[in-house]
Amino acid sequence: MRSHELRSDNELSGTVHGPTIQAGSVYGGIRIGSDPRDLSPSPWQLPPPVHVIDRSKEFEALERHRARTVREERPALAAVSGLGGVGKTTLALKWLHTLRPHFPAGQLYADLGAQAPDGPALPEEVLGRFLRGLGVPPRQVPVTLAERMTLYRSLTADRRLVVLLDDASTAAQVRPLLPAGRSVTAVTSRSRLPGLTVDGCYPVHVEPLDPEAAVELLADTLSDDRVAAQPDDARTLVELCAGLPLAVRVAGARLAARPERRITTMVRALAEERDRLEVLGIDGDHDVRAALDLSYRTLPPPAARLYRLLGLHPGPEFASPVAVAVLAGEGNAAQLLDTLHEASLLLDAGEERHRFHDLVRLHAAAKARADEPGQERERALRRIADHYLASATRAEEVIDPQHRTMARDYGPGPVVTAESGHDPEASLDWLERELPNLMAVIRQSRAAGFPSVGWQLADALWPLFLRRKFYDDWLAAHEEGLAAAEESGDADAACRMLTSGGVGQLGAGNHDRALEMFEHAAQLFEEAGDRLGRARTLNYRGLALQRLGRLDEAAGLFRRATVELPACGDSRAAALARLNLGDVVLATGLSQEAARHARAARCALLEAGDTYNTARAAILLGRAHLAQDEFDQAHEHLSVALAALRGLTAHYEMAHATVGLAEIAERRGHAHMARAHYQEALELYTSVGRSASTQAESARQRLGQLESGESEPRRQSDDPNPPADSPATSQE
Template sequence: MGSHELRSQNELSGTVHGATIQAGAVHGGIHFGAGEAKGVARTPWQLPPAVHVIDRLPELAALEQHRTRAMREERPALAAVSGLGGIGKTTLALRWLHALRPHFPDGQLYADLGAQSPGGGVLPEEVLGRFLRALGVPAPDVPATLAERTALYRSLTADRRLVVLLDDAATAAQVRPLLPAGRSVTAVTSRGRMPGLTVDGCYPVHLEPLGPEAAMELLADTLSDDRVAAQPDAARLLVELCAGLPLAVRVAGARLAARPERRITTMVRALTEERDRLEVLAIDGDHNVRATLDLSYRTLPPRAARLYRLLGLHPGPEFGSAVAAAVLAPEGKATELLEKLHDASLLLDRGEERHRFHDLVRLHAAGKALEDESPQERERAVRRIADHYLASATKAEEIIDPQHRTMARDYGPGPVVVADVGDDAEAALDWLERELPNLMAVLRQARPAGFPTVCWQLADALWPLFLRRKFYDDWHAAHEEGLAAAVELRDAAAECRMLTSGGVGRLGSGHHDRALAMFERAARLFLERDDRLGHARTLNYRGLALQRLGRPDEAADLFRQAAAELPSRGDRRAGALARLNLADLSLTAGHAEEAIRHAGAAHTSLREAGDLYNAARATRVLGRAHLAVDRLDQAEEQLSSALATLRGMAAHYEMAHAVGGLAEVSERRGHTDVARERYREALELYASAGRSGSDEAETARHRLRRLDPGESGS
């Protein structure tokens, strides 16, 4: 029968026809009227053999706690174990139920409900027929209808202590007629979660992939030799490639076990090529990871299956719900379809509307996209994903740094889905940081996929994150990719932006010579384009590089030139930044009054331009300059004002400077306890900005140790 007939039969389960019995111990036989069932009691022991369980102790403990509570309340115990195909659901259930045999002497019943079979699962009346015969009802006396079989089954189990395993269930409706009565224990396994069984008192257990150590233990158990102990690094790589899926680890281990002379590195090399990984994780005629995932895929409704395929094209490790909406645009919301993927255990829940593919499932989904989607549709989906991240990052950039000169963005056809990145700078920075692995993956994918504009524009949108939270490795990589894309496009304006923004990153990470070379290359490009304003803007950058290279006089000349030229070319804000750089240079040289003059002028112009971030930086320099000449009241006022503004912008590095200055104020006033706390706060801020090894952090650490010799300052 098909699934429609299965549903029709299930509807009969509420009506009982024919004779029913309520029996405990049965001696001799059960006698009915003419034509009704008769039989003898039997004790079935149907569970398959148990397999060694690795690292599922918390789940086993939770199941046993649920059983103990149910027995204490004199009711049946029902638990559902769900998870991805090959995750070890049946293994866990068997381990639990086999351990219960001493407490349940009346037998064990087992049925494979065949949810993944082409026919859509075994009908409950068929399973009940087998269960009744196993419990002693002669075949001719098994009732004909589902309702009658259910009634007889519950009567026979009312006073028995049984364990029942219903393996690979399709739906709660398929399971419900098979639940025994009395104080029995039933475990249901299913790839999908079964919320419908909750009303029956079901306890849900959802299995996640194994951790690295447990997967290593499983590999060693499968090999049964010393190769894991002898080659631990290779073994760790192998289980990483299997992504903690027990079936994958078992298959890889079994293939190695068949070749005792083969090193684990051989299997690692075979699995490293993503395209062939699912083929390698197979044993002919037996276990096969791809076939296991195919079974789950075939149960999906068409639209959910399409979402699964298209999400397989996502290049990063996890994603938000908005990505699913983006790949389906303009078809509509994806919430219900995502739930279906979760119900089928094809997605892992990461909370807060975030989802993750198991690594092997992602490969499977991408493979299905290659099989079932046209090249044009795949390209459109990849572009929609890229546009989603570019538009969302640009929105975050505008919130964090509204003064940044955002260049035009080029999106593909169709609606662009924008994520909720928050309403303030802190939230937007947090969004960028959380999504950074995805943003970098999209950026690296964009050029090979034929979207070079996305590549450099995404690098540009990441500027405020890099500037404030100092992810230097990603900063360098993003701008190298972006620069290559700009050169490929022959877009001189984009090339200059990548050179200047990327150069600031090189400057911050200590590559001063390289930064200067990038700034000078940008200056030449601006001159070639006769862009005098662009060339004038490079004066600031080149001056900063020269300052870091220990050439302060040359740096001062460029800053003064920029301060004079930029306002006349229409960029008063950049001219004010040049004055701020002069202030910083003067302060470093010990010219505090000159620093106060430049910083004050810079602060006024930056506030007029609406650049509150850099205005706060100017205030911080003013505070430091007043501190240098022992004007402690003015220093505290300016530093506190700067800190209040910078806190709202999540500018941890600049905040650390301000807090360090306030610590010095407290120290000079003899407020030692306050000074200690502020130095500690400054060090925490430097660490959160990735600058715990900077000269400024080392100064704060040294001052803290001087105040408290027992303080490590780490």
Template sequence: MRSHEPGSHNELSGTVHGATIQAGAVHGGIHFAAEANSVRQTPWQLPPTVHVIDRLRELEALEQHRTRALREERPALAAVSGLGGVGKTTLALRWLHALRPHFRGGQLYADLGAQSTDGGALPEEVLGRFLRALGMSAQQVPATLAERTALYRSLTADRRLVVLLDDAATAAQVRPLLPAGRSVTAVTSRNRMPGLTVDGCYPVHLEPLDAEAAMELLADTLSDDRVSSQPDAARLLVELCAGLPLAVRVAGARLAARPERRITTMVHALAEERGRLEALAIEGDHDVRATLDLSYRTLPPRAARLYRLLGLHPGPEFGSAVAAAVLAQEGDAHERDATEPLERLHDASLLLDSGETRHRFHDLVRLHATRKATEDEPPQERAQAMRRIADHYLASATRAEEIIDPQHRTMARDYGAGPVVVADVGDDAEAALDWLERELPSLMAVIRQARAAGFPTVGWQLADALWPLFLRRKFYDDWNAAHREGLAAAKELGDAVAECRMLTSGGVGELGSGHHDRALAMFERAARLFMDRDDRLGHARTLNYRGLALQRLGRSDEAAELFQRAAAELPMHGDHRAGALARLNLADVALTAGHTEEAVHHARAAHTALLEAGDSYNAARATTVLGRAYLAGDRIDQAAEQLSSALVTLRGMAANYEMARAVGGLAEVSERRGLTRAAREQYREALELYSSVGRSHSGEAESARHRLRRLDHGESEA
């Protein structure tokens, strides 16, 4: 077969690219394929880049990955993930544009449209565009995905080019679009792309900007001196934008359009939380809410529901058990497994990691989730989800309370309808205390929300459950705030028993924070309520509390009288443990007054009774007082024995304040024995323990600091 003569009939009309074929006979079908090297066209498709703020670390990591790939003679592939508007495409463009001098084969770009309503671009469609951009005619582009992929890789095998696959949905969508040879490909997606790991992908996950970088971005957007001349307002503005670059750019663009407008104007517009997403828009363009709506629409139904309901969570972060709680339905164990929908939210960058099995929203995402809950969940569903969250925290805190302080008189708990999901709070006191401390911001948020949300019982009961944490770790501000709110809830309910509990427990917190008069007034009010109800036991318990307040007010004789009454009356009414605590208080009063033998007598009696009641924590406190009484009486060996015994028990309970008192006593023992180095170390440990519970300026801490200072100057006090 000869090649056609000019002007002869040609079924393949138009120009034929590539080599001609001359053959004597042809058997079978005739196939024409373009040679990979026969077409040369250099595309430069990347969108223009913009100035990048504070992403040097990520850019350096991407370059290191490319260098490794170059050294190993393989393509370089990186996936940049993160929340919509966080700057994924900006980072990728900055990196790829800088590579142009080294990649003369060209640049390919495709918006894969993961957030579009039609499901995004098909790989075969994108490959068709890429092949035409590389010089193939429409007739030369194969029909099937497999053929297009094979031809694409042939055409790119010996070319050095860069490819940006923007807004990808899945690894399966991306994989056919990866070039061959020693090219560089960047993929951006709101989802993480673990499926590309087998292709040698390097993952980069972008977080929002910190305050300084966000202010720099705002200044770059405004291109005037408003940020430098109004720094405080600028900082407030970027905080309201929560460091999201898109939000900062949108706010800056609105200000840039009005050079005479002060930054405070935009701050006021954003300060109203419910309208913040609407304010971050420019006539529908680059709308922050729209970007989040796109991510939300791609979620499966359970993940979308979890997203909405988690928007009702009042705290800054939460554990996986909270997600199980909001999805829990009566009798449906499957609904309590939130693992898969949580993963979907993380993959979509709508949730951020906040430690192992802990999660948090970006501030603007939280606003969006809350809005979606309002729009897409009936009021009854929202109310039930909020109650399930509150019940989860109440039940979990109560479980922690039982582990830490089994002797504490836990009052009845009232839960809403449906299953209650309890968190794993640990198996010992220290783990349970750590759980309570970690969750304290959320626990306090639930307490503050309870009355307005329609479950005031949760307010006072949750404050009650936090007693062991407050007692041992001395979070006085939260202690007082929780009990003030709990007291208001108890009054609203007309629950006198709950009101008395909030007055006494809350009064101890006020006492610890130095508000002695206020504490005494609360204890006396509780005493009157108990008398009104003819509750003799409750009234006898207030004797201890009132005595403590009087002792702190310097009215030691009156305090001792109340402690004596409590020690006598409480066992008569059946509370031997509280009577033993009164004896412990008497020991403390006697020790302060210098009556060491009286202190020893009361401390021994208190220790015995508390052990019989099974209260090892307060028994250890009695041992500490006994050791200090021996120390005051120059019985050094007995003091060392008692203080060491107390410390062993207290270390297992993570009771830092009481540990500090025992360690401080042992430091004095060491100092008396002339063991200066050991004394210094023990005083330092005591001061660290006092500091850990916010008591670094207490009388005990000041005494330890004074003694340590004397030792450091070569002096000693006998």
């Protein structure tokens, strides 16, 4: 909330809307403000709790630890360790959910994926999700791990949060994710994580249930009188399950599905499976494997096949259309998914999404290797990859219909596409939600034998990366995509990965690497005899040189582009090059030449129907007039550009135009109007995030100078502000 100022020389009675304030009689000047952090959303990310059997000792130990940290006024950190399937997460969830009334700032949750097929989650990725959960707009999430840690600690310093870091692999993975302030953090892991001791961690090791508690859990699962009627068999069964809650529940689910079956039958079947299941080798939990395998053997054949094929899915969770895709239209996927849920082999991840417990996922994958022919496994993997590629491509078309999408190639059989929505924002949300799965497919594609999917999927993610700035994934996706394109010998694909990936490097601040990639693309285009492709790289290379401060070299490349691109049939790209050239020459003080380039670019872009870049050309023209003290002309062009950009939510360019209007007002002596414009520009730059941090700081400083009475205006026209979203990106 902005501070509101109420002043009255007489009695004033009323209500201020925002955070509601009811006033009675008010005299004199009153300033009412609130901390902006108060408006940040409270995330409630913890999965729902489940019923816990006999963990009172561990629960009381956790509560004693928390009470001690309250007295000592320090954060509470506890590590819950134990075998897979022993109930670590169940215990942690029960404890943390009871704390909700005491921690109103919210709950954060992350699956750190120690057992994930593609390796544990990176701390910087988790921090990015946490920051967005705490209300940081995607564009404002910093790029580096160090910057994300700093912002995370700043945001959590005065908040009372509950954090669950599930399935951690090492203390080093956990440490960057610990909040500041007096929050409570629980970490679950199969290892004891002794390295967290130096951070004040309290260890709680969870052992399998004793027989009495395990029998109680079996009775709770069955919800009938069989345990009471067959107590000895029930005890033998839970002993065969090694007291692990996962195994007991799976065995109980199978019995619950057959009310007429005696527990003795399950005991006999489970005992017979123990030796044969050694081959599965899931962390030495032999009896868990036996229970899972027995459950698998009693599935109807179509459900068993779906279970096997879903075990090949590379990501942490999946939506229902994935099941349709792997079945290739055979069978009722929704009913088969329900069957797997009823057998406790799938967990509900919300919104028609599903996930495996990590042990169950390993079991399903092992069954796929054992029971599915190699060719069918390859086909299923390709159907999963095609599902994500087709769905991402559809989202790309909705978000950016003018993007020059390269051809897609799919494997045999029907391609199932998810419904990502017809609204660009909804499609962006779908891409962001599925990003972990999309990245897992990209990383898997070469080894799985379909490298083209890797670079095509990276290409389809272009609108997400451009708008929401997931720089870590942007760079990783295009690095893998480039390797896939080169492995396939596809020069066109390699050039696309180099140029699109280079734009990501520019946004991440790696200007030298970006220039290197653009020059590599130019070399490939030249070797292929592609004059148009090579001419387009002139713009990219010029932008990299501009960011590196090598303005003369940048101007030289932009000048070449204005000549070579029209000769190759791309007048729009030539207009963008002229626009970039005008920006560079204005930075060197050549305002009349800059105005000439801006006019030419605006006419060409207007003719091409490019509203966004036409507005950018108008901004450049306004800045050129402003540099010549032609305030009326400058105001006209900047106002026209701002009106056009408001409909496009182009915050960076809107801010740039608004700063120009602020300078005009300031130099005309209209200080109040100048302050209003600088304030609006500051808010717009801030919404863009890290890529506009320099401009935001400049607007903040100028606003402060105006409020303190300083009168010398900064000349915006003397400050070349290369656009946050590179104009060269439009060429794709």
